[in-house]
Amino acid sequence: MEHSATNLPPTEFTRRPLQDVRVLDLTRVLAGPYCTMILADLGAEVVKVERPEVGDDARHFGPFLPSAQSAYFASINRGKKSITLDLKSPPDRELFLQLAQQADVVVENFRAGSMDGLQLSAQRLQQQNPRLIYAALSGFGHEGLDVDRAAYDVVIQAMSGLMSITGAGPGQFVRVGTSISDLLTGLYGVIAICAALHQRENTGRGTIIDLAMLDCTVAALENAISRYAVSGQSPEPLGTRHPSITPFQAFQAADASLVVAAGNEVLWRKLCQTLGCEHLVDDARLSTNDARTQHRDYLEEQLNEYFGRGSQTEWLDKLRQQGVPAAPIRSVEQVVADPHLASRGMWHQMQDGQGGQLLTAGSPLRMDGRSPELSDVAPQLDEHRQVILTEWLQVEKR
Numbered sequence: 323m324e325h326s327a328t329n330l331p332p333t334e335f336t337r338r339p340l341q342d343v344r345v346l347d348l349t350r351v352l353a354g355p356y357c358t359m360i361l362a363d364l365g366a367e368v369v370k371v372e373r374p375e376v377g378d379d380a381r382h383f384g385p386f387l388p389s390a391q392s393a394y395f396a397s398i399n400r401g402k403k404s405i406t407l408d409l410k411s412p413p414d415r416e417l418f419l420q421l422a423q424q425a426d427v428v429v430e431n432f433r434a435g436s437m438d439g440l441q442l443s444a445q446r447l448q449q450q451n452p453r454l455i456y457a458a459l460s461g462f463g464h465e466g467l468d469v470d471r472a473a474y475d476v477v478i479q480a481m482s483g484l485m486s487i488t489g490a491g492p493g494q495f496v497r498v499g500t501s502i503s504d505l506l507t508g509l510y511g512v513i514a515i516c517a518a519l520h521q522r523e524n525t526g527r528g529t530i531i532d533l534a535m536l537d538c539t540v541a542a543l544e545n546a547i548s549r550y551a552v553s554g555q556s557p558e559p560l561g562t563r564h565p566s567i568t569p570f571q572a573f574q575a576a577d578a579s580l581v582v583a584a585g586n587e588v589l590w591r592k593l594c595q596t597l598g599c600e601h602l603v604d605d606a607r608l609s610t611n612d613a614r615t616q617h618r619d620y621l622e623e624q625l626n627e628y629f630g631r632g633s634q635t636e637w638l639d640k641l642r643q644q645g646v647p648a649a650p651i652r653s654v655e656q657v658v659a660d661p662h663l664a665s666r667g668m669w670h671q672m673q674d675g676q677g678g679q680l681l682t683a684g685s686p687l688r689m690d691g692r693s694p695e696l697s698d699v700a701p702q703l704d705e706h707r708q709v710i711l712t713e714w715l716q717v718e719k720r
Contacts, residue, residue, distance in 0.1 A: 338365030338694065343519065344714075345427040346371060346418075347402065350378040352475070352501055353535060354431035354459050355398045356508030361427070361515065362401035363685045363694050369710055370399065370701060371418065374406040377703040389676040391700070396672050397682045401697030403706035409440045418442065423451045424714045427515055431459040434469040444530045454528040455518040459511050463534030473535055475501035482539035487546055489559035496559075506538040568614040569593070572651065574626050578634040583647040587611070592644045596637075597628040667693045675699065 343366040347358040355370075355378070362368040372378055383394040407414040419442070422428060428447060430437060437443055437458075444456040458464055461473020476497055479485045484503070489496045511533055518529035540547075546557045549565060557565060562581060564570035569590070572581045584590045590611075594603050602608050602624060607617040614621050629637060634650060641648040650656075658681065663669065670684035685693050711717040 341365035343426045344424060345429060346421055346425045348430035351380050352398065352504040353507040354429055356505055357511035358429055359398050359400060360512045363696055368402040370402045370404045372404055372406050372703060374408050387674045387678050387680060389674040389678055391674045393680050396680055396700040399700040400672060402701050403710060404701035404704055405707045405710050406704040420715055422447045422454065425454060427455045427457065429457045434460055434464045448528055452527055453522060455515060457511055457515055457531040459507050459533045461535045463537060464532045475503045478503040478535045478539050482536055483543060484539055487557050487559055490561045492558045494559060503535045503539045506542050507533055507535045510538045563618060566615060568611060568618050569621060569625060573629045575629045575634040575637055576632060579651050580634050580638060581649050581651060589646055592646050596640050596644050596646060599628050670696050671698060673698045
């Protein structure tokens, strides 16, 4: 469905590539809201459809700002509009159907079959609006043997195998420090929706997108599956080590840890020269990457001895001078203070509507040398009801 674009200079338009796209967002918590936040960042008009009185579950997750607004909710719902609808109520369901006729995209992350039970299936919506793109983001998808299972990020990290390769060592499994399965699903959702919008330009018809958190996380296992296929052995957690590139891990300096990524033979020789252990280059146990990987315990013992002779700062300075990739293991506090990230515009201040501010990550997208304009507010529950009804349905007061 086409909508007139705001008259903006060409440079502004390139920063808002989805500004003529209308999105009905039925999602909650993280995977879906993260997906629709990125669409909003890119210029789409995102209308968040929430439950009356309660809203998105994430509105009740801490930490909370002085205004009592959830920082969790605000950080992933910037730039959206909010309307409350009880989709179990016939009048509200009818209102949603009218809105869906004016939408380009509907995004939901209910369990499979939930929208069918509300008589709002993708097929019904597309009958009324053949150009509609319908994106369903769920734990296990809408087809397959486990579609009726409930899922949260930690469940998917465990079931996908991701948790089995994350941790300090064999049997020491840990959850990835962010809800990575939710975030991956949100990102794949954006990719699929953008592809469907492009396809619609050629076909004139919408698409039904079925994305499963489990699928998205398995797709991101990188070479763990190929390693199993070749060796017949399930990979195990290796701490900071890389399974097939060595040295590519953390080492202990005299005062703190640092990571080093000597990803080829040239970098390996430069690392040894910097540390003053050139003799290791000629050590048969370390002469090739495969050899170093097979003898990684020996290599780690040798390099830690040399790293222990200097401070983290000293080694980082020397390694940088030699062009060897290395870095400190920074805290979030240190990351927030990084002047490089500030120079890239990666920090974004949100407003809570009562004079309070919340620091969040900005958008990593840069096009034509500029980042997209980001909203600094998240919607209050049902805040935009009248605006939505007026602009979408030409209803003056309701």
